[in-house]
Amino acid sequence: MRIAVAIPCYKVTxxxxxxxxxxxxxxETIYAVDDACPDxxxxxxxxxxVDPRVRVLFNPENRGVGGAIVSAYQAAIADGVDIVVKIDGDGQMNPALLPRFVAPLLRGEADYTKGNRFFRPESVQGMPPVRxxxxxxxxxxxxxxCGYWNIMDPTNGYTAARTCVLTELPxxxxxxxxxxxxxxxxxxNTIRAVVKDIPMDSVYADEQSNLKIGKVLPEFLRKHAARLWRRYVYNYLVRDFNVGTLYSLCGTMLVLTGSVxxxxxxxxxxxxxxxxxxxxVxxxxxxxxxxxxxxxxxxHYDVSNIPVEPLSRSLPTPPSGNAD
Known part of the structure; x- marks a missing residue:
């Protein structure tokens, strides 16, 4: 399979x-995305x-790490790449770990892999307590x-994805x-893709985080609540009506009735x-x-309902073209 690396480049010279x-x-290809970097x-x-594999992409305005990675995803899909690995350009992610991230995708065991710095106790010894x-x-x-009860470290940006699965996402x-x-x-989760954690160690160099906890916490809470509601409606009311739906509806009504x-x-x-x-009483x-x-x-039903059958097994390789 053709493998590419996406590197968001913002103040990482x-x-x-x-x-x-x-x-x-x-x-095969390295996409370096300049996200309107002031440097x-x-x-x-x-x-x-001097590496001929590097292709520099330029975003006309700063779109954040998500916007930078989406630009690389779209370029990879257009180029017919099979797997895209996202590695930060600040030196925190060891490129030597890349084979570990792509191996489950190559074996058809997962659709998306991500790093987990919590797997081994030794790997979190250098992590600041607040983090x-x-x-x-x-x-x-x-x-x-999100419904993935089997994963940890959700903000870890070391990831690998099958492009045939990316084409199913907006x-x-x-x-x-x-x-x-x-x-x-x-x-x-909405397309029932299989996600697998890959153990890795945490590395902290001389970079400075732009994330301000006090500023983003209310926004994070609101967005998590919105996605929880959307996931419940989609998985337990629209897509399917199952025993989990009955448990949740009956439980909510009984608690509310008793409380009122x-x-x-x-x-x-x-x-x-x-x-x-x-x-x-x-x-x-x-x-x-x-x-x-x-x-x-x-x-308990929701925890046991995580996707287990990789979506990529039933998807064809995406043709060249831009994703929406």
Whole structure:
């Protein structure tokens, strides 16, 4: 299969040439995407690069890491490439790991692979505690909103994808900036693509992160909630109506009924100074307890409902042409 590497280039002139040099001969094409970089990364690469595999792409305006990768995806699809590996240009991702990421795709075991820095305890020893905690929280939120309960480290940008699967996605609608990796997982789940984690170590050099937790946290919460709702509606109401749907609907109705009934009688007893009878308390508590059991059963069903059959096995190789 034809393998390409996509490198988003934004303020990475100190590292990107070393990254390109470390990419092995199994790669046919290297897409270096200058995302309207103020350091003119694209021109820097064209001037100093000696690797004939490199093709520099220029975005007319800054579109963020998502916009840069989408540009590379579209170029790879147009060129008839089979697998695209995304590696950052700041030196944090070891190109020598590339065979590990493409191996499950070559064997037909997965449609999309991504790095996981949490697989081995030793690999997180150099990770700042704030990042460690933040990634753990984001991982759980992503499991809820995207449905891939078998993965960790959702913000990890070291990824590999089959282009035949990428053609099934609305690439033009993907998030362009910090939410790109999570939105990618959400879109992959809607087409039932198989995603697999690849263990890797974390590396922190002299780069500076532009991600401000306090600024993006409300946005992340809102977007996770929106995708959770969309995933539920699509998978449990529109695409299918299954036992998970029954568990979730019955559980929600029972919890709400018990909560409203109990709150009304508690308020009435507070105003009248007459305590509620034991029967009234049971009538409020029993639906809540049964409802919680139903919601737990729904969660168990959702966890066991992750995609297991790779989509790429049933898809033809995409013809040359641009993706929407």
């Amino acid at each position: 100190q590292h990107v040439l070393h990254v390109i040099e470390a990419i092995g001969p199994e790669v 003119h990364s694209g021109q820097f690469i064209e001037k100093h690069n 460690l905690f933040g990634n753990a929280v984001l991982s759980f939120m992503t499991k809820l909103s 690439l033009g609608k993907l998030e362009n900036r910090y939410f790109f990796e999570t939105d990618m997982l959400f879109r992959l 009934f109990g709150s009304a009688h508690w308020l009435n007893s507070t105003i009248s100074n007459h305590p509620a009878t034991s029967g009234t 049971m009538l409020a508590a029993l639906p809540i307890m049964i409802g919680i059991q139903c919601l737990i059963a729904f969660l």
